[in-house]
Amino acid sequence: MTDNLFWYGCNMTRHAEIIRLGQKMLQAVGVEAAPTGGPGACCGSPKESTPRIAEGMANRTMAKFRDSGAGRVITWCPSCHMNLDDFMGQSQEQGFDSRHLSEALWERREALAPLLSRQVPARFMVDRHIGFQDRSPVNDIIPALLEMVPGAAHVDHPLRGASYMCFGLANVPGALPDHLRATLDAVRESGADTLITIFHSCHREMVGLERDHGVRVLNWVHLLAEGLGWDYEDEYKAWRNSADPLAAIGPERVAAAGEAAVRKLVVPELARPRSV
Amino acid sequence: MVNHPDWSALRATETARMEAACTRCGACAEACPMLPYAPAAQGVAAPDLVRGVLEVLQGGPGSPGARDWINACTRSGSCNAACPEAVNPMLMLRLAKWRANETGALPRRDALEAMSRAKAFARLGFTEDEQKDWL
Numbered sequence: 001m002t003d004n005l006f007w008y009g010c011n012m013t014r015h016a017e018i019i020r021l022g023q024k025m026l027q028a029v030g031v032e033a034a035p036t037g038g039p040g041a042c043c044g045s046p047k048e049s050t051p052r053i054a055e056g057m058a059n060r061t062m063a064k065f066r067d068s069g070a071g072r073v074i075t076w077c078p079s080c081h082m083n084l085d086d087f088m089g090q091s092q093e094q095g096f097d098s099r100h101l102s103e104a105l106w107e108r109r110e111a112l113a114p115l116l117s118r119q120v121p122a123r124f125m126v127d128r129h130i131g132f133q134d135r136s137p138v139n140d141i142i143p144a145l146l147e148m149v150p151g152a153a154h155v156d157h158p159l160r161g162a163s164y165m166c167f168g169l170a171n172v173p174g175a176l177p178d179h180l181r182a183t184l185d186a187v188r189e190s191g192a193d194t195l196i197t198i199f200h201s202c203h204r205e206m207v208g209l210e211r212d213h214g215v216r217v218l219n220w221v222h223l224l225a226e227g228l229g230w231d232y233e234d235e236y237k238a239w240r241n242s243a244d245p246l247a248a249i250g251p252e253r254v255a256a257a258g259e260a261a262v263r264k265l266v267v268p269e270l271a272r273p274r275s276v
Numbered sequence: 277m278v279n280h281p282d283w284s285a286l287r288a289t290e291t292a293r294m295e296a297a298c299t300r301c302g303a304c305a306e307a308c309p310m311l312p313y314a315p316a317a318q319g320v321a322a323p324d325l326v327r328g329v330l331e332v333l334q335g336g337p338g339s340p341g342a343r344d345w346i347n348a349c350t351r352s353g354s355c356n357a358a359c360p361e362a363v364n365p366m367l368m369l370r371l372a373k374w375r376a377n378e379t380g381a382l383p384r385r386d387a388l389e390a391m392s393r394a395k396a397f398a399r400l401g402f403t404e405d406e407q408k409d410w411l
Contacts, residue, residue: 013395
């Protein structure tokens, strides 16, 4: 039995440190939440072109959540969050409420504030998208949370991605490069030195800008962790920005994860061409 | 309280509701920021795009412009804000895409390796205990 689940989704397996930090932040403000995700807790979104299979996966996830006895599911992924609202909770008994991680932390901001004691000089701009805002006001909450970090200043810009996260844009020819170029322009116009991503797919697409365009790219959880004085390592960014991802991961870890799978599934993603 | 016994029933109910509620005014298409990324939709009147989407939703082939628009949807939600009839055009486009994938009007997105890739990254990034507890 657990009071809360931290449902990080499937594709967040690329960002273990964000899951760890998210869980630790919740714990620090008095919320115990057990991380759950990966293929065994899927919302069905990756199999959406075959709705019958997607529904089966989603139903299995709902049963898992119900069996956990959790009263609240704290979400990370906007696809999962929207599928829970639009499909899973429409056709299965829910028995729990849901909040995005940023909302769960915002609700406890009075407990969070005194913990944010480390100075982090940063003029940050947030990569914001319009599609999730009506489900959870992340575009307002996340800059407000980050402004609680001593030394961090939000620089506003009207740019909004025409999607709910970068994943949607990546599937439409030309749309993601346009968004990345517009984001770089917005960073320059606003005078930001740090670009903050909200979601994992945005982080995956934006980290390459750090190597090629000289802007520091952090996820919002990373900046909050820095304000808390917590160490972390963004390995995905390091691997994506290395000349040789396989060498950057290291032979021992490659062997432990299965070299054939890493070569077939991981390396092509890390070494994919950059669109800007 | 469960509103639908399963997703098929949800889709059938929503399709009937959308068909009845939509006036084909085209406000959703006019508000869509992704329309410039739908080549076959260029120059097509917004109400005609909506008619095409509703045809796809009912299992028909739809027009090339409608199919391109469905394919370019990124769930920005701009359409929902513009719709005067609360049709939920964002859901309409999403359900139309599912239907088009089933009828072959649009090719299925290849996500065959998505789960294997997620597992491979988990083996790289998670400790053994995390793999046991979190997956």
